[in-house]
Amino acid sequence: MGGCRTAVSFRCFDGNAVMRKIEVFEPWFFLFFGVFHLHRIWGLIDRSSYAKFWISILERKGVLYYFLMVVLLALCVLGVGVFFKNRHKNYWWRWIYLFGGSYLLFDLLAIAVGWKFWNELVHKMFDVSSPYWNVIWGGFTLLGCFVFGLGVKLLFQHRLDDT
Numbered sequence: 001m002g003g004c005r006t007a008v009s010f011r012c013f014d015g016n017a018v019m020r021k022i023e024v025f026e027p028w029f030f031l032f033f034g035v036f037h038l039h040r041i042w043g044l045i046d047r048s049s050y051a052k053f054w055i056s057i058l059e060r061k062g063v064l065y066y067f068l069m070v071v072l073l074a075l076c077v078l079g080v081g082v083f084f085k086n087r088h089k090n091y092w093w094r095w096i097y098l099f100g101g102s103y104l105l106f107d108l109l110a111i112a113v114g115w116k117f118w119n120e121l122v123h124k125m126f127d128v129s130s131p132y133w134n135v136i137w138g139g140f141t142l143l144g145c146f147v148f149g150l151g152v153k154l155l156f157q158h159r160l161d162d163t
Helices: 026-038 041-045 047-060 063-085 092-112 116-125 133-162
Strands: 008-011 017-020
Touching: 026 063, 026 092, 026 133, 041 047, 041 133, 047 063, 063 092, 092 116, 092 133
Parallel strands: none
Antiparallel strands: 008 017
């Protein structure tokens, strides 16, 4: 196995051995999305400034907006591509690429084309008087903890694979 200690080999239904490998970008993918979700702690601490900041980003569509959209789009397309490239030998966590990436691609498209229903939903999410504020942004924060932790785990596992 050329020094791989943690790469997993298993048998497919046709009896052939298949190697699973963590791609070099994958830990960083999850670390990035973890931090992106963890920044929502700000929304739990200061509702009004958080909502004001993100609504202004979404409405102005300036450099930061397009930078974030391009980065998120590229990462989602990359993740979904890796999922399908490895469709017969995926780790369980690569399903996140398919479901999370597909959702985010839909979200980005709905925002980009100005879908009225989606715009109203996003504005409701940023309603600082909503009784669901803590549930929404707390849920995203917990998701960020999980995804960031997964990124750290994959980073250590990938480094072990390279030794």
